[in-house]
Amino acid sequence: MFIYSSVYGIAKSKGMVLVVDTYDHIKTVFPNLHALSINSAFEFCYSSRVVYEKRACAYDIETVQFDNRKNTTLKAYLQSWKYFKEVEKEIRRQFVFKQKVQDKAQAIINNYTNEYIQHSNVSNNLQIIGVHIRRGDYLKPGKIAFGYKVATESYLYKAFKLFRSKFKNCLFLVFTAPNKVDINWRKDHIDGSDVMNVDAHERDVDMCALSKCNHTIITVGSFGWWSAWLNQGITIYYNDVVEPNTDLSRDFSEDMKDYFPPNWIGMQ
Incomplete structure (x- = not known):
């Protein structure tokens, strides 16, 4: 999603056309993409000029300063909202889940909400906060050595506390x-x-459900990031995601504001 959004934004800014393979996985999740779909996209990419990024999680002006008269492949993660900030509305119109996914996601929210209301008798102005927790793969030795960190229990406690202080009635739906x-x-x-x-469901259904909550709390990883970005409510994020002086830390801007949008609330 980062790659598609960023390349779409870069292509628009340079008067170019984004090309994706007809069978690219992202097309199975979001059917309304505005990219040129061709069967030979991989062959097209291999024969084009290749541009690499310097940092995976930071905006790099040099990445976009290439000749737009030549077919270009961006070999990059492009994990910065700044690459697509000028086309945000267009991306939101494209990143719309299939109706059957939306229906299933809404049913999940409705089922848990109704169960909570029945047991608590709380329904007035109920704010539903979607929480995403990711830990497992980030705890592998290789990931830790590279610089990955996981969110702590104290961070989640503070994030829950902030929402509880802001709203009278909250329901936290916790996804993993x-x-x-x-x-x-x-x-x-x-x-x-x-x-x-x-309970865990298909990944597109879980992301869609998180995006349909009123607000979000996320921990680490791009799955939570995009769930929050699609949500558009208040987002609290864990801002201690990287061990200093590691290979991963060099992928981010110093303040990490190239990765986390400025309207999100960082905590640790």
Whole structure:
């Protein structure tokens, strides 16, 4: 999603056309993309001039300063909202899930909300906060050595507390990746009378459900990032995601504002 959005934004700014392969996975998730779809996209890319980025999670002006008269392939992660800030409305119109995915996601929210209301008798001005927890793969030795960190229990406590102080009635729907490490950690560390743990579904359904909540709390990873970006409510993010002086830290701008939008609330 980062790559598509950023390349789309760069192409628009340079008067170029974004090309994707007909069978690219992103087209199976979002059917309304405005890119030129061709069967031979991979062959096209291999025969074009290649441009590399310097940092994966920071805006790099040199990345976009290439000759727009030549076919170009961007070999990059392009994980900065700044690459597509001028086409944000267009991206939002393209990143619309299939109706069956939206229906399933809404049903999940409705089912958990209705269950909560029945047990709590709280329904007036109920604010639904989608929480995404990712830990498992970030705890692997290689990831840790590269610089990845995971969000702490104290961060989540502070994030929950902020929403509870801001709104009278909250319901926290907590999503995780479908692995035992994350599911067990959630069970052992996240609780409260206004907290409900959500069973894992297909990844597009879970992202869609998170985007349909009123607000979001995210931990680490691009799945949570995009869930929050699509949501457009208040987002709280973990701002201690990288170990200093590591290979990963050099992928970010010093203040990380190239990666995290300025209207999001960072905590640790």
